[in-house]
Every structure is written in structure tokens, then in C-alpha cells.
Amino acid sequence: MKLTFAVGLLSLALSLASPCPTTGGMSEVTVAQLNKAIPERAASDSCAKATAPDECVTNEKAAPAITNAIKKYRVTQRGEIVALISLMAYESAKWEYNINHYPGRPGQGTRAMLMYNYVQAYASSLFPGHITADIANTASDEIKNTVRKLVLDDNNSFGSAFWYLTSVKPEFHNKLDKLRDGNMDDFKDYIEHGVQTTWDSDRQSIWESVNEAL
Ligand SMILES: *[C@@H]1O[C@H](CO)[C@@H](O)[C@H](O)[C@H]1NC(C)=O
Numbered sequence: 001m002k003l004t005f006a007v008g009l010l011s012l013a014l015s016l017a018s019p020c021p022t023t024g025g026m027s028e029v030t031v032a033q034l035n036k037a038i039p040e041r042a043a044s045d046s047c048a049k050a051t052a053p054d055e056c057v058t059n060e061k062a063a064p065a066i067t068n069a070i071k072k073y074r075v076t077q078r079g080e081i082v083a084l085i086s087l088m089a090y091e092s093a094k095w096e097y098n099i100n101h102y103p104g105r106p107g108q109g110t111r112a113m114l115m116y117n118y119v120q121a122y123a124s125s126l127f128p129g130h131i132t133a134d135i136a137n138t139a140s141d142e143i144k145n146t147v148r149k150l151v152l153d154d155n156n157s158f159g160s161a162f163w164y165l166t167s168v169k170p171e172f173h174n175k176l177d178k179l180r181d182g183n184m185d186d187f188k189d190y191i192e193h194g195v196q197t198t199w200d201s202d203r204q205s206i207w208e209s210v211n212e213a214l
Contacts, residue, residue, distance in 0.1 A: 025076045028067040029085065029214065034059035037085070037213035038206075040094050047096070055098040057154065062095050062111075065158035073162035077174065079181040082214055083190055084161040086207040088112050098152050107144025110151055110160035116144050122163050123150045169194045182211060 035042035038059060047056035066085060075081060091113035092098065100108035107116030114122060116139070124131045127150055135143055151157060165173050172178045172194045179186045187207050188199050 026078050026081050026214070027070060027076060029063050029070065029081065031060050031063040033213050034063050034066075034085075037210040038089055038094050050096045052097055052101065056096045058095070061154055062158060065154040068155050069159040069162040072159060073166045075162050075166065075173070077179065077181070078214065079179040079183060079186060080165065080173065082181075082207065082211050083179050083187045084112075084165060085214075086187065086203065086210045087191070087195065088158065088161050089206050089210065090203050098157055099148065106141035107139070107148050109148045110157045112161035112164060114160050114164065116148070118164060118168065119144075119148050119151060119160075121168075122156075122160055123147050125163065125167065126151065126156060165194070184208070184211075 041059045044058060046058055047053050050056040088111040092111045098109055100113060107119055172190055179190055184207055191197060191199050
């Protein structure tokens with residue numbers, strides 16, 4: 001675990017030192033933008049009908065948490081921000097879920113629905129010293145869920161996609177040929193080769209809506 005964390009820090013340091021393209025800079029996401037991108041979470045009562053109402057948040061809560069993550073992880077490229085919001089909206093069923101329900105994998109969660117190994121690395125980056133090598137190697141389902149709980153508040157949960165891009169996949173961050181502004185093929189490339197998951201038409205329609213709104 002200590003080694004993973006050290007590698008994460010090194011990647012972060014490298015990504016901060018990499019050249020920063022000047023076009024397409026953004027420093028915040030507003031509730032109005034999210035309401036246009038994800039109209040299903042515009043109404044204040046839109047979580048009441050959700051399957052997991054206690055995990056669900058509206059755009060009014062999502063927007064400031066995403067803006068905090070933009071500043072904290074210094075992600076300013078519009079193409080990257082559109083991609084990360086689209087990824088989280090898809091993975092969380094538009095801010096409905098904060099933990100994995102189907103099939104209900106212990107320890108998996110955050111709005112980006114990180115697998116447990118990444119949840120643990122993320123929690124270690126946020127709370128250095130909390131997670132011992134022993135917990136990392138022998139984690140029971142109960143411990144996995146306890147570690148996950150550390151990162152489920154809005155700031156940390158919406159921050160996980162930003163941490164993943166900048167610390168785990170810095171080769172996609174601030175690069176002239178990755179996650180370019182308005183480029184859906186770059187988003188698809190990130191989904192398939194950065195997040196290493198599968199592409200589908202719902203990811204595309206969410207990306208189109210977010211890209212249109214921001
Ligand atoms: C979220 O982060 C911001 C910026 O650091 C901070 O001002 C705010 O208090 C945090 N919110 C919570 C609920 O921790």
C-alpha cells in the first residue's frame with residue numbers, strides 16, 4: 001500500500017510538471033450548467049423517487065463538489081472536465097448511486113464507482129497513515145466498506161474521477177492529443193484505455209449532453 005501511494009504521489013508530481021495547454025480553460029461548473037446537462041437532477045425533489053434516495057444528490061450539491069475537485073486537482077481543460085462529469089454521471093446513474101449496487105461489490109464506490117483497489121489508494125491519498133499495509137492485504141468485506149465510507153462525502157466522492165485522472169492516468173491529463181475539447185473519440189479512448197471499461201451508446205448520449213451544456 002505504501003508503495004502504491006508513493007507511486008501515486010510521483011505521478012501527481014509529474015502531471016503537475018507537465019505542459020499545460022492554454023486553450024479551453026475552465027475553473028468552475030455551475031448548477032445551471034449541470035441542470036442543462038443532467039436535467040433529471042435539476043428538481044429539488046428529483047432524488048425522492050430514486051431507488052437509493054439516501055445516496056442520491058441533486059445538481060445543486062454536485063456542482064460545488066465538482067468545482068472543488070477542479071480546483072483541488074487543478075484540472076482546467078474543458079475536454080477533461082466534460083469527460084469526468086460524463087463518466088461520473090454514467091457510473092452513478094446521474095448522481096443516484098454512491099456505492100456499487102449491481103452486483104454490490106464490497107468497497108466499490110464514489111461517483112466514479114472506483115473498484116476497491118482504487119478506493120483504497122484514493123483514501124490513502126486523502127488520509128495518509130489511516131490505511132495500513134495489513135488492511136490493504138487482508139481486507140475483509142467489512143473493512144473494504146469501512147475504507148469506502150472515508151471517501152463518500154460529496155467533495156471526496158465527486159473528486160475521485162479527478163484524482164484518478166491526475167494520479168493514476170496522468171498520461172491523459174494536460175496532453176495535446178488526449179481528452180481534447182469537444183472530441184468524443186478522445187472520451188471513448190479514455191473510457192476504453194484510461195478507465196479500462198466498455199463503451200456504449202448511453203456513455204455517448206451523456207457526453208453529448210454534458211458537452212453541449214458546459
Ligand atoms: C468541500 O470543500 C470545500 C473546499 O475545500 C470546503 O470549503 C467545504 O467546506 C467542503 N465541504 C464539506 C462538506 O466538507
